[in-house]
Amino acid sequence: xxxxxxxxxxxxxxxxxxxxxxxxxxxxxxxxxxxxxxxxxxxxxxxxxxxxxxxxxxxxxxxxxxxxxxxxxxxxxxxxxxxxxxxxxxxxxxxxxxxxxxxxxxxxxxxxxxxxxxxxxxxxxxxxxxxxxxxxxxxxxxxxxxxxxxxxxxxxxxxxxxxxxxxxxxxxxxxxxxxxxxxxxxxxxxxxxxxxxxxxxxxxxxxxxxxxxxxxxxxxxxxxxxxxxxxxxxxxxxxxxxxxxxxxxxxxxxxxxxxxxxxxxxxxxxxxxxxxxxxxxxxxxxxxxxxxxxxxxxxxxxxxxxxxxxxxxxxxxxxxxxxxxxxxxxxxxxxxxxxxxxxxxxxxxxxxxxxxxxxxxxxxxxxxxxxxxxxxxxxxxxxxxxxxxxxxxxxxxxxxxxxxxxxxxxxxxxxxxxxxxxxxxxxxxxxx
Numbered sequence: 001x002x003x004x005x006x007x008x009x010x011x012x013x014x015x016x017x018x019x020x021x022x023x024x025x026x027x028x029x030x031x032x033x034x035x036x037x038x039x040x041x042x043x044x045x046x047x048x049x050x051x052x053x054x055x056x057x058x059x060x061x062x063x064x065x066x067x068x069x070x071x072x073x074x075x076x077x078x079x080x081x082x083x084x085x086x087x088x089x090x091x092x093x094x095x096x097x098x099x100x101x102x103x104x105x106x107x108x109x110x111x112x113x114x115x116x117x118x119x120x121x122x123x124x125x126x127x128x129x130x131x132x133x134x135x136x137x138x139x140x141x142x143x144x145x146x147x148x149x150x151x152x153x154x155x156x157x158x159x160x161x162x163x164x165x166x167x168x169x170x171x172x173x174x175x176x177x178x179x180x181x182x183x184x185x186x187x188x189x190x191x192x193x194x195x196x197x198x199x200x201x202x203x204x205x206x207x208x209x210x211x212x213x214x215x216x217x218x219x220x221x222x223x224x225x226x227x228x229x230x231x232x233x234x235x236x237x238x239x240x241x242x243x244x245x246x247x248x249x250x251x252x253x254x255x256x257x258x259x260x261x262x263x264x265x266x267x268x269x270x271x272x273x274x275x276x277x278x279x280x281x282x283x284x285x286x287x288x289x290x291x292x293x294x295x296x297x298x299x300x301x302x303x304x305x306x307x308x309x310x311x312x313x314x315x316x317x318x319x320x321x322x323x324x325x326x327x328x329x330x331x332x333x334x335x336x337x338x339x340x341x342x343x344x345x346x347x348x349x350x351x352x353x354x355x356x357x358x359x360x361x362x363x364x365x366x367x368x369x370x371x372x373x374x375x376x377x378x379x380x381x382x383x384x385x386x387x388x389x390x391x392x393x394x395x396x397x398x399x400x401x402x403x404x405x406x407x408x409x410x411x412x413x414x415x416x417x418x419x420x421x422x423x424x425x426x427x428x429x430x431x432x
Contacts, residue, residue, distance in 0.1 A: 003042060008050040010040050010118075014068070016061040017216040018184055021224055023177045026077060026084045026166075027060035027107055035111045039118070046118075051125030052133040054118065055093075058086065058110065065172035066217065067319040069097045070291045072135045073117055080104040080163035087162045088113065089323070090147070091136040094285030097323035099144055103151075104163040116155035124150050169320045169358060171274040172218075172240050175229035183226040188239035191259045192219040192246070205231070218243060238267025244279045245286035254281025256298035256309060266339050266346070273346055275357045289314050290325040293357040294342065301332050305430030309335040315345070315373065316361050324366070329373050334428050344380040351388040368394050371416040375401075382423040383407060 004010065013033045020028030036056065040046035057068035058075040068074045070093065075086035085106045092098030105113045126133045126141065139147055152159065176184040187202060202221060206213050212224040220240065223231070242265070245251065247258035258281045270277060279296045280287035289295030295314030300307055311333050314326035333341055354360040365373060372394050380387060383404055389397065398415070401407050408422040 004040070004047055007048050008052055009048060009054075010037075010046070010050070011053060011055045013037060013056045013058065014071075014217050015057060016059050016064050016066050017186075017214040017222040018061055018064070018176055018178075018224070019059075021178045021180075021184065022061045022063070023179050024063040025061050025179060029058045029060050029075075032058060032107065032110050036114045039111065039115045046122075050118075050122055051127050051138075052130065052135075054121065054135065056114065059167065060084070060086070062166045063168050063170040065170050067167075067169070067291065068092075069319050069323045070094060070288060070325075071098060072121075073114065074098050075105060075110055075114075077166045078104060078163035079166050080106065080160060084166075085163065086110060087165055088117075090117065090144070091134075091139040092323075093134050093136050094288065095290045095325060096136050097291070097319070097325045099139060099323070100162060101144055101148060102162040103148070104160040106160075109157060112157070113151075113155060116151050116153075119154040120147065120150040167320070169356065171356070172276075174235075174240070175226075178224065182224075183229045185223045185226055185229070185231050186216070186240060187221040187223065187231075187233060188235045189219050189221065190236050191239055191242055191244040191262055193259055194221070201233070205233075238262070238265070238271045241270050241274070241276045242267070242279060243277070243288050243292060245281045247281050251281060251286075253284060254298065255300055256281050258287065258298060261298065261309070261335065264335055264338055266343055269343070269346060273349070273357070275346065275349075291317055291319060292326075293317060293361070294345070295326045296338075299332065301334075303332055304334055304425065304428045308430075311335065311338055313338075313341070316366050318358060318362050318366070320358055327370055329370055329377075337428055340381060341377060344377055348377070348380070348388060364389055371420075372398065375416045375420050378420055378423045378427075379404075379407065382427060 013036055015029050019030055055071040056073040057071040059068055060077045062077055069089060072092060074089040076089055078085060078087040083106060085104055088101040088103040088105055089098035090101050121135050125138050174186055178184055206223055214222040216222055242262055244258045244262060245254060247256060248254040249257050258279050276292040277294045278287045278289040278292035280289045281298045283297060289297055297312040299310055299312060301310040312328060313330040313333055315329050317326040318324040349357055349360045352360050352364050354363060379401055383406055408419045410418045
């Protein structure tokens with residue numbers, strides 16, 4: 001029942017679950033997905049022959065809670081000269097955002113462009129260390145301009161310069177208005193889990209009401225075609241905003257049972273503030289921790305006493321009109337302290353007045369160095385003071401911290417690092 005899975009193959013081509021039906025949809029892309037799949041599916045020349053796996057996405061829903069810039073190939077809705085189509089983005093992966101290729105692709109040429117990019121990757125892709133053979137690594141070595149020349153070898157048309165990107169981030173909602181006046185419903189799974197009985201109830205309800213069922217890349221189930229925005233189902237708090245990897249119950253690489261450890265997060269507040277979290281059990285990043293508002297990676301540490309569960313914490317993702325993967329801010333946070341730390345980060349976001357967390361990342365978090373952000377959020381916990389960025393420069397904020405009577409002072413040259421170490425151990429050592 002499966003073909004060309006795992007190893008060096010194309011993965012499933014994905015899109016928004018409201019494709020073609022959302023009230024803002026411009027182009028239905030599923031027929032294009034089927035045509036793209038026909039390029040390689042069941043074709044011997046492609047079976048396991050890519051330099052490395054290749055993830056592809058295409059979206060023509062301009063107002064969406066989904067983003068696809070972490071894919072190797074992404075056709076993003078754009079407006080060209082007098083027509084709707086797609087801007088081409090290349091080289092994304094779990095830890096990197098894709099780059100703008102500055103190519104506009106009309107809908108009727110998407111399949112041809114997909115095959116051209118794929119053939120260029122197969123012919124010129126790196127085939128050395130498997131850790132460095134994704135499309136991202138080829139682009140890092142030869143640059144986008146040269147790769148555009150490689151694409152041109154297989155693309156029989158003149159390429160057009162990139163159009164105006166028309167993707168706009170929208171909050172994830174339980175219900176969405178469809179083009180025909182009906183509604184779509186997002187049934188939130190328990191972080192990628194659903195019971196047999198729950199699934200039976202969903203299917204029975206869909207059959208009874210003639211609804212279409214779609215599966216989302218966010219681990220949720222979508223029912224499309226409701227007459228009214230109401231359903232007879234209960235749902236877990238916060239599940240729509242958390243992307244969790246399989247966890248140790250299902251994957252030997254994970255150091256945590258991620259789907260259970262989500263209980264240590266401030267789920268109600270994350271949902272209220274529309275903040276997304278990507279939660280991975282290891283650095284492979286199946287929870288997409290580099291591509292959500294807050295990223296977490298489970299690990300274990302004895303830094304604060306006996307070996308215990310802990311997490312790395314990432315911030316700074318920009319996935320709207322600009323593309324930037326999150327950076328690692330905290331190398332280690334004890335599991336039991338994670339919720340308190342996330343709470344102070346949310347407090348800072350709310351004080352900023354920004355309309356969403358991505359804007360907060362772009363206009364505030366990404367103005368400051370990694371070391372300072374770690375210092376600042378620890379200081380908010382340590383001092384228990386209602387201090388905020390207030391648009392000030394990093395050095396001014398640091399001088400103000402030094403004026404706090406309880407802030408740890410020192411004479412060493414690496415100012416941030418020493419203060420961070422002192423605050424971490426005073427707050428998190430298990431003997432404290």
